[in-house]
Amino acid sequence: MVWSRLWFGLLLVGAAALAACSDGTTAPMPTSGPTACPALLTIKPPTVIYPPAGATAVPDGNFNVILAYAYGTVTAVAANGNAATAASPVPAPSGTAVAYAMPPLQTATTYTLIGTLTVAPGCSSSTTLETFTTQ
Numbered sequence: 001m002v003w004s005r006l007w008f009g010l011l012l013v014g015a016a017a018l019a020a021c022s023d024g025t026t027a028p029m030p031t032s033g034p035t036a037c038p039a040l041l042t043i044k045p046p047t048v049i050y051p052p053a054g055a056t057a058v059p060d061g062n063f064n065v066i067l068a069y070a071y072g073t074v075t076a077v078a079a080n081g082n083a084a085t086a087a088s089p090v091p092a093p094s095g096t097a098v099a100y101a102m103p104p105l106q107t108a109t110t111y112t113l114i115g116t117l118t119v120a121p122g123c124s125s126s127t128t129l130e131t132f133t134t135q
Helices: 002-020
Strands: 048-050 064-067 073-078 083-085 098-101 110-120 123-133
Touching: 064 073
Parallel strands: none
Antiparallel strands: 048 064, 064 098, 073 083, 073 110, 110 123
């Protein structure tokens, strides 16, 4: 419980700092209606460190998606609609990077990696992070 609160607090502090340094590329969040989100929490999606964008021959599961920083949930979606959601992030060996463990994926399939950030109930945003193809 304490770790959950610590992670959430660190995520918010880091998100605010990163938003201040943003290059203007953000994942839009609704600003009106029943799912209105605070504009302050519009956060730039993280850089994907692994697999590289457009990579081929990526393992078909049991590998880590490495992001520059934690960003909610990460899901790999195939063109046929099959989706696999990665496990909750854990710190990567160095820096602020985090690792999301991927479950088994289909072989020889192109996936779109989607990041979904939820900042409050009913207040979330999904953005495409990259695509890759399994071996």
